[in-house]
Amino acid sequence: MLASTAACFWLIDADGTIVYVSPEMLAWLGVDEEITAPIAAAIIPDPVMWEDGATHRxxxxxRLHVPAAPSSPDQTTTQEQTRATATNPSSPVREATAHFVKLAARADEETETATTNGPLILGCLGDFTDDADVPWTLWFGEQGVRESAKLDEQIAKFRARQSRRANMLLAGTxxxxxxxxxxxxxxxxxxxHLSITGPNGCGANDLASMMHHASSPNEALVCLDASLMDAELLEAYASxxxxxxxxxxxxxxxxxxxxxGEMPTDGQSRLREWLEMWPARLRLIGILDSESTASSPLIEPxxxxxxxxxxEIPDLSERADDLELMTSGLLRSTRFSRETLDLLRSYPWxxxxxxxxxxxxxxxxxxxGExxxxxxxxxAIRSYRPSQTQTALVDTNGCQTTIGPRPPSPRDFKLESLDAxxxxxxxxxxxxxxxxxxxNKAEAARRLGISRSRLLRKLSELS
Known part of the structure; x- marks a missing residue:
């Protein structure tokens, strides 16, 4: 970024011809209007500026080494002599730092189309500073700085809350x-590479985010629902x-x-290609459902x-003794009653x-209150009652006692795995x-009310 207000600049065509020189630059060079060949050779950059795909972007x-203006118009010097003069400390040389920037191609004034001369090169003198040293107010203005600070504060609060939740998940003896x-x-x-396995809803996302920010705080991160990611969607969302x-x-x-574990096969294949391309630079943190990992194996890499x-995150039922510590850390300033704590321990979660x-x-x-x-x-929690262990119904009617199976209750409903x-x-x-x-796959898809492509994908997953 140019910090100086001095208007010492000039324009150079792609063929190395100086198109324009500002009056301030002419005054700095010590010439009136005509720029001699030695001075022109000193202020024209290297031909690398016209190369496509160069790393300088x-x-x-x-650093310019401009020789003094000749005493008479007839005095001429070759480019080799100019460079030799610039490197000789005894020669009268004017030194300065110049920045050259490639501009858009020149446009013809009559046709308003780009000419064949290629882009222009802008050269300028002044006091330069790195972009990182320029105050934000010069880049974004006062309003932009306030909005950026507000956004940073919100991100910091979100990460602090997420880290606190993750630490409470780890609490217990x-x-x-x-x-x-x-x-x-x-x-x-x-x-x-990390894999986090646990039942659905076990807090794996909080732990994954905490482990990432602790081990690689400045690394680029993208969180995705892999069950929705085929190859095309993965390429777009992981970009x-x-x-x-x-x-x-x-x-x-x-x-x-x-x-x-539920990621489509083509999405897994794309991940495999990336791992082979960047084995040490790309890290995967996979979250796997402990109930579905066996039925949905991953490809080899x-x-x-x-x-x-x-x-592996254990089930909360295995950590009943830790619930008091975990829940107390999530409270603001209140505490649980003893009855409430007993209920939290007995609830299956x-x-x-x-x-x-x-x-x-x-x-x-x-x-x-407090x-x-x-x-x-x-x-759902306050109305919970532990299931009865009684498996038979005992009905006493006067002197007659009948023992039979207990009638089914809505509370008896249970599945080993909803996904399975x-x-x-x-x-x-x-x-x-x-x-x-x-x-007939097309007819079968019509009977199921889905598209043929979706049916083919389902059949490939079943095979």
Missing amino acids: GHLTR SPASRQLRSRVELACRIRC PVVAELRENQHTTGTLILDRL LADAMQLYPV PGQWEELTAAIQFANEMAT RIGREHLPL TLAEYEASLIARAMEAADG
Whole structure:
């Protein structure tokens, strides 16, 4: 950036001809209008400015050694003599730092189209500073600085809240909590591929973000739902990281892939290509559902990467003794009553960590005093009753006693795995449609109410 207000500048054509010189520059050179060949040779940059694809990106900085103006117009000097004069300390030489910037191609005044002369080169003198040293107010203005500071503050608050939630997830003195905490603390100190396995809603995203920012705080990061990422979508949504890796050979990046076990095969193939292209620069943090990893195996390179450093988040039912410490850390300034703590310990928490944090946030908003009671918890939790162990119904009517099976209750409903049940039901529907259509995929897709391409994708996943 040019910090000086001096208007010492000149324009040079692509063939090396000086097109224009400002009056201030003429005064600095010590000439009236005509620029002699030695001076012209000194202020014209190297031909590298016209080369396409050069690393300078259209900007060069050069130290000028301009000889003194000749005493008479007849005095001429070759370019070799000019360079020799510039390197001779005894010669009268005017020195300065110049910046050269490549501009757009020249346009013909009559046709308003670009001429064949190529781009113009702007040369200028002045006091220059690096972009990093220029105050933000000069770049963005006062309003831009205030908005940027506000955005930075919001990002800092979000990361602090996310880190606090992750630390509360690690709290506890049970063996399961201590083992999880030791694994996460080591992952925060190293940069390698990570896999986080646990039940749905276990807080894996909070841990993944915390481990990334602790081990590589300035690294580019993109978080994706891998179950939706085929090859094309992955290329588009991961571009902030992938583009940096392609443009700069020293850049590193991280992809956090939620539900990695459900990622389409072509998306996994694209990930494999990237891992082979940037084996040490691209890091993957995969989040796997412990209930679906066996039914959705990953392709070989991704499976090996996920085995490098696995972190397993235990079920909350295994950490019942830690719930008091975990929930107390999520509260603002209130405390739980003893009845409420007993209820929190007995509740099975099917939604895991996400259900727990949502319940604590709800209780914080509902409570008005210093204590959180049973009535401040969500309805599903405060109305929970432990399941009865009685498996038979005993009916006494006068002197007659009847023993029989206990009638089913809505509270008895339970599935081993919702994803596995839905996948099995979906496979049965596809099989019935294919049978009804005599193997015609287009007809089977019409009977299922989906597109043919989607049916083909489903069939490839089932095979």
